Amino acid sequence: MAVESLIGFRLSERLEVFFQIFRGNKVSPIIDKLDNHAVSALQNFIWEKTVEFGIICRGKKFDRKEITRKMTPTANYQRQQGCNERAYYCKGTYCIQINPNCARKKIKEHVDIMAETMQEYFRIAKQREIV
């Protein structure tokens, strides 16, 4: 099994992400300290965790749309930015290399939404415990 990549999204940065989420803070400020590769990795990481926590909290009722419906759809975002590139540039990790500022802005919005969603799951679970 390979050791962690020496570049990109470090363990300490993942730890910092959780630290902020569990404290009810925004995650987007962390993005400013990361390189492009790490930013993509952070987005994937938070997405996986949000889905994981969603399943833990909501079980079979979980649907990814709970998370994605709060996000600006890709086509709308491109229009807002005046971007004429193809749609798939704006999904995934493509544009982080081409236009990092624009991609980072979008990713910041997404990660904050995902963090809020996770915090919402915690609140739901806590209320269940109390009840």
Next chain:
Amino acid sequence: MKKIVFVDNDTSYIVPLKTEFERAGFEVNCWDDAQKALDAISNQQVDLLICEVELPQMDGHKFFKKIRSIDAFKTTPFIFLSSQKRVDDRIKSMELGVDDYIIKPFSIEEIVARIKALFKEITLQNDTNHQPDKGFSGNLTEMNLVDLIQTLELGKKSALLKLKHDSASGLVYIKNGEVIDASLESLPPEQALMRMFTWTIGNFYVEMTPIDRERNINMANKELITVGLRRINQWEQIKDGLPPLNTVVIKTDLNNSANLSDDEKQLIVTMDEKNLIYELVQKCQCDDLKALELIKGLLNKGYLKATDENFSSYTDNYLAHLKEVASRSRTTSERAVSIMSSYFKSSSDEESSTDISNDEKKVLLDRRRYSRRLHDRLRDNNHIHLTKAELLLIRERLS
């Protein structure tokens, strides 16, 4: 005398480092500017270059590239110093091909130890005359015979292992990951292997080569390794209450042999006037572990006496400590904690008083140097030293 060139514009390092290097027996030239250093040394014989990465005008990386473009310096060892802590910066530097990278602040003893180790490694490579591309080498303190066998077994490799311990040299033949033969002096193969298992100080060279030899060791690797590990453990436990194995021991005047077993009597009879402990082990006709036990018994009963010869590296403290533990062994736990504590380099003199022996300290410092090739290959292979069954047992116990 080895010549070191040191390039750094930070005088707070230059002065103490120069003093320590000279005290350690090196000739040192210091420069605060890379270009000046380059101009001065281009026609000189230099054994080691140490350079700060962040220098004004010509930085360390440029200096390194320029130095390597000079034929005379193509293989001269080169060490970077830097306060850059980011892994990316270190990787960038290491990828250039330097031999080591030391982060500031560092302890001067550490850097001197690293440099001595680096020179030793170079000498070893020159002495063994091996072709580096065919294998790898290292230190038995880093990786003992059990570790080597396990590593080669994993990859089902064929290789010839050459082990060197003090003046003794042994060979182990591994075919498709299985140990098939071993040779050491005139010992039978299994006995030779058992002896080499206990070699935790020394060097090894692994030559990756097809092995065409008859099988003379019939035990399976798993069994060999289990036995090997047990032997190492037992060896270390017995060794604990003894002086170092290169200590000279002599017979005392005690005549009453009624207290002695037949084996002990036999050992005393076969002794020369003076013998090193490890020589006695080799002379004794019984198993090495038993031989060591016998020697320990004879020392404790007073029939043998350790002399001060080869004690030169020992302090008075250690001698006093030896007397104290003559009748008992230090527990494994105390020893383990002492070793672990020594990894913390303390600045206080109080704490540097010998909790562990100077030999052990030397071993620990030696561990810092490892073959670059071995390190690269094995860096990712943390051994899980326990079996799955043992881990399941631990989980069971914790639950």
Next chain:
Amino acid sequence: MRIGEVAIISHKASEPEDFIKSVCGSIEIKNKTVSFGCLEIDEQLALHLYGMNIENQNRSFFWDIVSRKMLGYILIFDWDDQKMLDAIKPIADNFSQSCEAPIVIVANIKDQTNPPVPDEFYKPEGILLSTNSIFTFGQIDDPECARRILILLVNMLIVKMP
């Protein structure tokens, strides 16, 4: 005797000591830099726990040598103390980048009745940070909790074995 070794690391000395006491019952040996506890599994097998603190270390520590010996690491910080988290971050990065041994990072919470995150999110398996590291909350002076944390580490090792 077969021995497994685990390093417990924190900014202060008290955290590793509390952890070792919780698991082993007592600290066997202690000096300024290292505290040691032993958990005997049976007459052939033991677990050695080394507690280390990094608070007053003014020189480099041979983490690369330590890392070759250990089964795994437990890094502890107080949930309420950002400074402690910042102190262990470089060590977490160092271990994760230089060796394969698993790492459990524990946020020590003093008030177990009101954890920051409900139990169901972290209690059974921790929160996976990477292939080799897990995050969990815990109360390290609670023996049950300390053992649960060790079990997380052991589980990560078992999963690696064929």
